[in-house]
Amino acid sequence: MSSALPLRPPLKIALLGCGVVGTEVVRLLDEQAADLAARVGAPLELVGIAVRRKDKRREGVPPELLTTDATGLVTRPDVDIVIEVIGGIEPARGLLLDAMKSGKSVVTANKALLAEDGATLFGAAREHGVDIYYEASVAGAIPLLRPLRESLVGDHVHRVMGIVNGTTNYILDKMDTSGSGFSEALEQAQALGYAEADPTADVEGFDAAAKAAILAQLAFHTRVTAADVHREGIADVTSADIASARAMGCVVKLLAICQRVPSDDGRNGRGVSVRVHPVMIPRTHPLANVREAYNAVFVEAQSAGSLMFYGAGAGGAPTASAVLGDLVAVARNRVHGTRGPAESTYADLPVLPMADTVTRYHVSLDVADRSGVLARVADVFADHGVSIQAVRQEGHGEEAQLVIVTHRAPDGALSATVETLRDKEIVREVASVMRVEGDE
Amino acid sequence: MSSALPLRPPLKIALLGCGVVGTEVVRLLDEQAADLAARVGAPLELVGIAVRRKDKRREGVPPELLTTDATGLVTRPDVDIVIEVIGGIEPARGLLLDAMKSGKSVVTANKALLAEDGATLFGAAREHGVDIYYEASVAGAIPLLRPLRESLVGDHVHRVMGIVNGTTNYILDKMDTSGSGFSEALEQAQALGYAEADPTADVEGFDAAAKAAILAQLAFHTRVTAADVHREGIADVTSADIASARAMGCVVKLLAICQRVPSDDGRNGRGVSVRVHPVMIPRTHPLANVREAYNAVFVEAQSAGSLMFYGAGAGGAPTASAVLGDLVAVARNRVHGTRGPAESTYADLPVLPMADTVTRYHVSLDVADRSGVLARVADVFADHGVSIQAVRQEGHGEEAQLVIVTHRAPDGALSATVETLRDKEIVREVASVMRVEGDE
Numbered sequence: 001m002s003s004a005l006p007l008r009p010p011l012k013i014a015l016l017g018c019g020v021v022g023t024e025v026v027r028l029l030d031e032q033a034a035d036l037a038a039r040v041g042a043p044l045e046l047v048g049i050a051v052r053r054k055d056k057r058r059e060g061v062p063p064e065l066l067t068t069d070a071t072g073l074v075t076r077p078d079v080d081i082v083i084e085v086i087g088g089i090e091p092a093r094g095l096l097l098d099a100m101k102s103g104k105s106v107v108t109a110n111k112a113l114l115a116e117d118g119a120t121l122f123g124a125a126r127e128h129g130v131d132i133y134y135e136a137s138v139a140g141a142i143p144l145l146r147p148l149r150e151s152l153v154g155d156h157v158h159r160v161m162g163i164v165n166g167t168t169n170y171i172l173d174k175m176d177t178s179g180s181g182f183s184e185a186l187e188q189a190q191a192l193g194y195a196e197a198d199p200t201a202d203v204e205g206f207d208a209a210a211k212a213a214i215l216a217q218l219a220f221h222t223r224v225t226a227a228d229v230h231r232e233g234i235a236d237v238t239s240a241d242i243a244s245a246r247a248m249g250c251v252v253k254l255l256a257i258c259q260r261v262p263s264d265d266g267r268n269g270r271g272v273s274v275r276v277h278p279v280m281i282p283r284t285h286p287l288a289n290v291r292e293a294y295n296a297v298f299v300e301a302q303s304a305g306s307l308m309f310y311g312a313g314a315g316g317a318p319t320a321s322a323v324l325g326d327l328v329a330v331a332r333n334r335v336h337g338t339r340g341p342a343e344s345t346y347a348d349l350p351v352l353p354m355a356d357t358v359t360r361y362h363v364s365l366d367v368a369d370r371s372g373v374l375a376r377v378a379d380v381f382a383d384h385g386v387s388i389q390a391v392r393q394e395g396h397g398e399e400a401q402l403v404i405v406t407h408r409a410p411d412g413a414l415s416a417t418v419e420t421l422r423d424k425e426i427v428r429e430v431a432s433v434m435r436v437e438g439d440e
Numbered sequence: 441m442s443s444a445l446p447l448r449p450p451l452k453i454a455l456l457g458c459g460v461v462g463t464e465v466v467r468l469l470d471e472q473a474a475d476l477a478a479r480v481g482a483p484l485e486l487v488g489i490a491v492r493r494k495d496k497r498r499e500g501v502p503p504e505l506l507t508t509d510a511t512g513l514v515t516r517p518d519v520d521i522v523i524e525v526i527g528g529i530e531p532a533r534g535l536l537l538d539a540m541k542s543g544k545s546v547v548t549a550n551k552a553l554l555a556e557d558g559a560t561l562f563g564a565a566r567e568h569g570v571d572i573y574y575e576a577s578v579a580g581a582i583p584l585l586r587p588l589r590e591s592l593v594g595d596h597v598h599r600v601m602g603i604v605n606g607t608t609n610y611i612l613d614k615m616d617t618s619g620s621g622f623s624e625a626l627e628q629a630q631a632l633g634y635a636e637a638d639p640t641a642d643v644e645g646f647d648a649a650a651k652a653a654i655l656a657q658l659a660f661h662t663r664v665t666a667a668d669v670h671r672e673g674i675a676d677v678t679s680a681d682i683a684s685a686r687a688m689g690c691v692v693k694l695l696a697i698c699q700r701v702p703s704d705d706g707r708n709g710r711g712v713s714v715r716v717h718p719v720m721i722p723r724t725h726p727l728a729n730v731r732e733a734y735n736a737v738f739v740e741a742q743s744a745g746s747l748m749f750y751g752a753g754a755g756g757a758p759t760a761s762a763v764l765g766d767l768v769a770v771a772r773n774r775v776h777g778t779r780g781p782a783e784s785t786y787a788d789l790p791v792l793p794m795a796d797t798v799t800r801y802h803v804s805l806d807v808a809d810r811s812g813v814l815a816r817v818a819d820v821f822a823d824h825g826v827s828i829q830a831v832r833q834e835g836h837g838e839e840a841q842l843v844i845v846t847h848r849a850p851d852g853a854l855s856a857t858v859e860t861l862r863d864k865e866i867v868r869e870v871a872s873v874m875r876v877e878g879d880e
Contacts, residue, residue, distance in 0.1 A: 310726070
């Protein structure tokens, strides 16, 4: 396809890890070699692949490239760029730090590491004058980090809100469309390979929280780690919650929400709120129509308005595509003797506690069926300074239920309201509590 | 907000044009000065604004910066970066070339110029070792060019298909939701400021064709100008077409479609097909739900799969946001003494004639109501090698109608089929012909 003959000597690439993504990276480096060389201005030559065991069968991977000496590989003097697709904290962190110390630029898909200790990695990149790119760590092949990092850099991002975990979206979508309960939908997801045998990382929101930390850090130029993220999973979402959402014209999604909280005096920001939890959103909201295991992220910026990015959030090929996009960028920087924009955390905004985050609640109460119940429940909301947007009474006798949707209020006031309601004799049970997003 | 004191001397910015977008750029440069300085690593100082007339009132624009000597401004030795938001071919082209020749990097929102003569501009940037960035030229603030240019650069793009003109989308959306005809919907769009007094550029597809040329060039690394784009507008779309689409579960959209056409031997590509025309797409397609004046672009790539980018496609603030994103990137390159990836046209694929493009047709025929009509119409399709996917017969007597949807076939064969049908005595009228996209 290319008629241009690359004039530069090859750039030498080391790969750490050779699982699903790694194998796909090896395949693409070979299959698209001519294209990549033309786009970079130099051929890309894979010179080594660090693996734990060399005897495992890997389709299409040249066995002579395999090595178990990862440290030796990342410090080899002739290596220019290191790609890390091992995942997890160690040995990935140590190897990336060794690589950067040896002057290599790095490309990583490691969300856990970036969310836990991004600052150390970014600091090392700055210190040693090399690049660290990590598009593949959030939302697979959807170009999301680069727009945040570069395109919207002249704008002011207010909020990043999205579906960043395909497994939980698949489960919630199944619960919504087929009426199945959580366990049944999870089993289905496992049977289809959308969920792992131990689904904790996805179902409990750890995966989404790591991605939320990375997104918040980029969007608000401030340091956020996974531990800073308020996290609730979907294991407690019931068929009744889904039905309740449906009755309101809503759907339940697990959202990662990163929000700049304005200070009283205006736009500069009192801090940021970063959270992952189930949310009811109106069916007319574009995120409501993101089905199965797809990902989509909404970005609201002052000048750009609302933007949405949609695509496959996981999988070997999409993740490898993102890795290759980064590899080309880093390789071009190498060819031109330069580097990309460094991460900045100059804004240094505090991450606010969940109690200070302003949100809305949907509350279902099983109540005693007698006159005055609504008034007494409404009093509890008023006592906590929470304003009610809508109330619906349903059923009679044992079945009597109140469904309440609030206006915006601090999460602390809302949860205190719910705690007080739990202690009230007229409230038999707080059947469901869920936050609501989307326009009031 | 920023505590970092910029250590570098300011970068000096010249602005060409001070209409809606230019005024907004001036405002943002001032309002976000501290943020921008922190992100670039140096303050950005606006040193001059070239306008045609200095006496026009411009809110918030310092009058002492205005000049009518644009050439003098772009060649001023102290200017680092030139932003062009004049639009049109000349004087914009001459000024940008002068600026680059004088070593300035440039940011432009000028789709007409890029679509007509991008090659000259990109050549000048290469020759003089400066940057040319133009995110704002397509789909406003939606970060689309940068993902294509950088994120997906390690992937293989098969198709870019999208709604890139807000005016026509607003008109078609109104026709679909309110049942109004084209003229009525156009008047409404004009009253709301979505369409200009002379709507030709939008309605006849010139604006979308320019954007298609820019997108195709980027996606396929090959030279495409606006004149290469097959272009049909929406002025002939009737209420009957919209109703016919609705009966098929479809909606009519004006799409820009850039497609790589594979060669018989596999993946390298026989050429590219670039076109703008009304299309029926299924209502379940994500592009079908893009309402009012919003833009959205689907990208299909080999590894990344399907991606969609959605947002406001026009307007002063979104366009200015895109300009500022580019400005920060270009300014950072300046600070680091480097430049961004240059445009490549190394693939050098031919733009195929529309007749060779493979597509599907929806054809409505008013026919004579007698036996054998369907068989004789079907013969005409078969004679041209066009296979029919579905036929519906409607009405009787004077009202008898045949609605035919074809399988994929070369556009030339499809249009020859329609021409032959026009001459057939049994066909009273070819009531409507429209292409169909989305899965068969």
